[in-house]
Amino acid sequence: MTRVLIIGGGMAGCCAAHVLSENDWKVTLVETAPFLGGGCKTFLHGGHPYTYGPRHFLTRDERLFEFLNRYVPMRRIPDHEFLTYIERDPGFYHFPIHRDDVDLMPDAQQITQELAGLDGVEGASNLEEYWMRSVGPTLYSKFIDGYSRKMWRIPSNTEIDDFGFSPKGVALKTGTEKAAWTEAISAFPVKINGYDDYFDLATRQADVHLRTKVEAYDIERLRVKIDGEWHAYDLIISTTSPELLMNGAFGPLRWMGRDFLKIVLPVEEAFPPHVYFLYYANAEPFTRIVEYKKFYQYKAPTTLLGLEIPSSSNQLYPYPVKKDQAIAQQYLDALPKNVFSIGRAGSYRYIDVDDIIAQCLDLGTKLGVDLSRL
Ligand SMILES: Cc1cc2nc3c(=O)[nH]c(=O)nc-3n(C[C@H](O)[C@H](O)[C@H](O)COP(=O)(O)OP(=O)(O)OC[C@H]3O[C@@H](n4cnc5c(N)ncnc54)[C@H](O)[C@@H]3O)c2cc1C
Structure with a gap:
């Protein structure tokens, strides 16, 4: 029987x-933490359910939504609004930036002139150029410049030169606010334990070892060391950094992480009804604040906010920089035939839950799984 090792029990490892x-x-899954789910695991704080970061499901692919919804009933959030705080105005505005919001800004005239003089993003070679050409210097400096440098801890956004330009499709939205988001499905699990039931269901036929870390890799021979002993497999699916699999042979990969702060407030709701999290694009140390009870529809007289502070204490965000991506590609190209590296860290790509499900379904197809039986 084919022996498969899955390294990591986050969304990628569980879905695989x-x-x-x-x-x-015969599938064996090892996970360092005492629980499955990785970053999508639901925890409790003062009775409030939360994850690290929003972890809501956002996709343009109905098939991926339907896949997850079959196993974890999902609630669609059609009225979800994303806002960014701009201190210098001061004001909260929609993100992606909406043309109608410009008229509410104190420098509307200047911005309108800049928007009229734009000649398109063609040829933009980095994040700064892309945004300057999309929305002009004033909107770039308000919404993007400080936020992105804070997020990646870099002196200039010209460093960010390898990303699918405009993560949400269009840099400057026009038309009705709702239309800005109808192209994507935004959703969150209905149950108060979030995605957790999926992790159990997905791994029920696997031999799961929690609190278990892969200590060393001999990837050429499809072997890993666990608790001081080498174990061999026919197939390895890793969701950890590809750098670890090859003992750093091609040099280090850069990562950004997050510290998470939790704050309970003595109010039933802190944010307006359609706002689930807020972006902060100024000098504050945090990038985002999430009001968790909105996603979970948790009822309590208090509310829990989660603050995300860029940090180097963990490895959550691979750098969208060509130099770093090229190193990662060297690792991925060097993987032996029966070793697959998937998930956010495993791919060294800034990918989301929907991309990870797509990756696992593709992997299944590659490995001869009849997906129609799932
Ligand atoms: C702060 C934050 C917020 C996000 N919000 C959203 C969102 O709102 N919507 C969205 O779609 N996506 C979001 N994402 C992205 C998405 O959640 C992740 O891409 C996805 O959950 C990653 O799943 P994964 O299994 O690849 O990684 P992880 O969840 O990190 O799981 C990897 C697992 O592997 C284990 N592991 C690592 N090394 C070893 C080892 N050597 N041995 C054994 N186990 C090991 C870890 O303990 C961990 O449990 C967010 C990401 C972050 C960082």
């Missing part, structure tokens, strides 16, 4: 175990 369970293989 789920897809491969159709193949009747």
Whole structure:
């Protein structure tokens, strides 16, 4: 029987175990933490459910929504608004930046002139150029410049030269506010434990070892060291950094992380009804604040806010920089035939939950799984 090792029990490792369970293989999953789910695990603080960061499901692919919804009933959030605080105005505005909001800004005239003089993003070679050409210097400096430098801890956004330009499709929205988001499905699990049931269901046919870390890798021979002993497999699916698999052979990969602060406030709701989290684009140390009870529809006389502070204490965000991506690609290209590196860290790509499900379904197809049985 084919022996498969899955390294990591986050969304990627669990979904891979789920897809491969159709193949009747012997799947072993090892996870360092005492729980499954990685960053998508739901925790409790003062009775309030929360995850690290929003972790809501955002996709343009109905098929991926339907896949997850089959196993974890999801609630669509059609009226979800994203706002950014701009201290110098001061004011909260929509993100992606909306043309109608410009008229509410104290420097509306200047911005309007800049918008009229733009000649398109063609040829933009980095994040700064892309945004300057999309929205002009004033909107760039308000919404993007400080936020992105804070997020990546870099002196200039010209460093960011490898990303799918405009993460949400269009830099400057026009038309009705709702239309800005109807192209994407925004959703969150209905149950108060979030995605957690999925992690159990997805791994129920696997041999799961929690509190278990892969200590060393001999990837050429498909072996890993766990608790001081080497174990061999026929197939390895890793969701950890590809750098670890090859003992740093091509040099270090850069990462950004997050520290998370939790604050309970003595009010039932802190944010307006359609706002679930806020971006902060100024000198404050945090990038985002999430009001968790909105996602979970948790009822309590208090509310829990989660603040995300860029940090180097963990490895959550691969750098969208060509130099770093090229190093990662060297690692990925050097993987032996029966070793797959998936998930956010494993791919060294700034990918989301929907991309990870798509990756696991693709992996299943590659490995001969009949996806129609899932
Ligand atoms: C702050 C934040 C907020 C986000 N919000 C959203 C969002 O709102 N919507 C969205 O779609 N996406 C969001 N994402 C992205 C998305 O959640 C992640 O891409 C996805 O959850 C990553 O899943 P994963 O399994 O690849 O990684 P992880 O969840 O990090 O899981 C990896 C697991 O592997 C384990 N592991 C690592 N090394 C070893 C080892 N050597 N041995 C054993 N186990 C190991 C870790 O303990 C961990 O549990 C967010 C990401 C972050 C960082």
